[in-house]
């Protein structure tokens with residue numbers, strides 16, 4: 001057997017049964033994009049999994065070296081397009097650290113509100129795809145229904161549905177329109193009712209319980225060792241949320257919980273995300289109450305030039321820890337190097353740990369609850 | 380459709396047979412145009428808009444395309460949603476070959492038309508789907524709105540309605556991949572055309588000036604008054620865990636050789652103490668100290684760096700920097716170790732581009748997360764990680780030549796950004 005192993009597989013144990021290999025992807029409806037998984041199977045049981053990346057490697061980091069800092073904000077949209085607005089903030093905070101400029105209060109509120117809307121939108125896609133991958137097409141339709149309302153708000157504010165490219169060092173591109181707050185309020189009121197529907201759909205659904213409880217368990221130690229973050233880490237019992245652990249923007253002035261569960265299985269990852277939608281709505285409510293109508297919505301416009309140095313920022317997107325590392329070797333408008341740490345990469349790295357001993361249909365469930373976005377892994 | 384394609388041959392010579400052939404056309408086209416089943420395929424951002432368009436709000440079912448098939452053998456339409464990379468290109472051609480005819484392709488988004496945002500300085504993106512397979516309809520946008528996709532779908536519908544069995548649908552052959560740089564030729568032609576146009580315009584302008592010597596433009600630029608914004612002082616975010624000075628003192632005690640990269644003349648301690656609260660401490664490590672230091676910061680109770688954020692490579696003229704970023708889950712402080720690796724210039728100059736220029740110790744036995752990150756650095760920079768269990772290329776093909784994130788990397792398919 002040894003001589004025949006495909007690249008990436010390592011010999012694990014002596015086997016007597018006939019093992020075989022299955023290739024899943026790069027074009028597969030439930031790999032959430034162009035991801036290829038090579039599986040070593042023993043009958044119907046997965047023995048080992050090796051992910052193959054790079055099918056959507058777009059060379060963003062090389063491109064960034066010949067772009068200006070502002071142009072890179074537009075590229076960050078295209079990394080994790082489900083949380084484009086959050087990625088923008090991650091890059092912008094790193095630039096602000098370099099330029100050493102602050103953000104007025106109203107701009108911070110705009111930022112936080114759009115962040116949380118983006119988080120809800122991303123979690124709704126998770127809800128839709130999770131349901132869809134388990135065979136419930138209805139969930140697909142429902143998840144995208146509420147997401148369209150968020151898209152309407154985003155479109156009104158930023159001018160674009162998906163690739164927002166909105167924040168700038170010192171604030172944002174535009175002020176929010178007068179209709180912004182009433183619209184968010186209407187959305188929240190509507191969402192209160194629909195969240196009940198959603199939970200009735202899946203949370204107590206016997207098929208979901210059977211297929212996700214005890215499946216794909218990731219222990220606390222493994223989750224930390226593999227560098228998981230976001231809901232995946234919190235479902236394994238680690239209370240880590242950058243909004244609390246290293247608060248950025250004005251997150252330390254809000255009252256919200258960080259939902260943590262302790263089993264680390266698929267169902268826990270699902271419940272954590274549902275709970276996070278509730279927390280995001282809580283933050284949005286507080287924002288609406290305290291939103292300053294007066295005051296500047298950005299600080300003084302300055303050319304985006306960073307002095308020599310290295311700047312690091314980290315934020316919590318819907319998927320987890322999103323870090324940007326900017327290296328400026330000369331003072332100027334172009335970076336020497338920009339590196340992005342996306343949250344999905346470590347999750348796929350830990351996938352092998354989770355799927356061993358499960359069936360292929362469980363792999364689909366596990367992959368859905370990791371909620372990976374492949375272009376953000378490959379960049 | 381073999382039998383139907385015979386119909387014109389048999390029926391057209393018979394008096395009145397033309398009408399029967401027309402009727403067959405009408406029925407066949409009606410059926411084809413009203414149930415175009417797309418393939419579930421999507422690589423990146425545009426795929427999300429494709430999904431949105433099939434959901435409740437936009438409802439692609441109105442046009443008979445709601446049945447997204449997961450298998451190419453049941454699909455009629457290939458919506459190319461998302462960037463196409465060189466690594467994905469063979470898979471796309473294979474999918475296209477697997478779809479039974481009659482089959483159609485819609486290129487959705489700027490990426491599949493020309494490369495879109497990834498057109499310049501890029502070594503991995505195919506500039507346009509038409510280089511790989513025959514495309515029927517192009518839908519511009521980044522991403523196109525669902526309405527735009529529908530417009531593309533309706534355009535395709537019109538195209539299908541014009542088909543006839545007198546001139547039946549032909550299998551479009553997948554293109555030869557060697558023509559991938561067709562874009563460059565087109566760009567040259569385009570530039571020549573632009574030049575010609577410029578000359579013509581200049582001539583016309585000169586002529587106009589000759590004929591009307593005292594013409595004055597009535598155009599007046601309007602100045603928009605810019606809003607004034609105040610300067611705002613930046614407040615560093617709150618610090619968690621140990622201060623930078625504390626961490627630095629701890630490291631210095633154990634490893635006297637550590638320093639901090641600085642441009643000022645002040646003693647290093649003062650530089651560290653003056654760092655803003657939200658700036659992680661970044662220390663320079665020698666290759667000998669690297670592995671012991673990682674072990675030390677992982678085990679030391681008051682540091683406890685148990686979480687590896689990332690490993691980043693940076694290429695300079697004569698050395699690489701490998702920055703390993705750690706954080707402590709328990710305390711919340713961060714520490715970056717910057718490992719400086721001299722490039723091995725004993726390798727002859729013409730081999731340097733494809734050779735591994737530096738060696739670093741691997742830390743993947745301490746942090747499982749490092750395994751993939753080190754593979755990425757190896758893939759992009761050509762740095763050898765000694766002791767890595769599985770050092771292979773991760774994002775690029777095994778036969779890819781060179782290491783793209785080095786500053787002197789060149790690739791025959793790369794187009795420089797014009798500005």
Ligand code: SF4
Pocket residue numbers: 078163423424425426460461462487488489490491495496520521522523
């Ligand atoms: S056209 Fe734009 S939105 Fe579509 S895949 Fe390309 S970058 Fe993404």
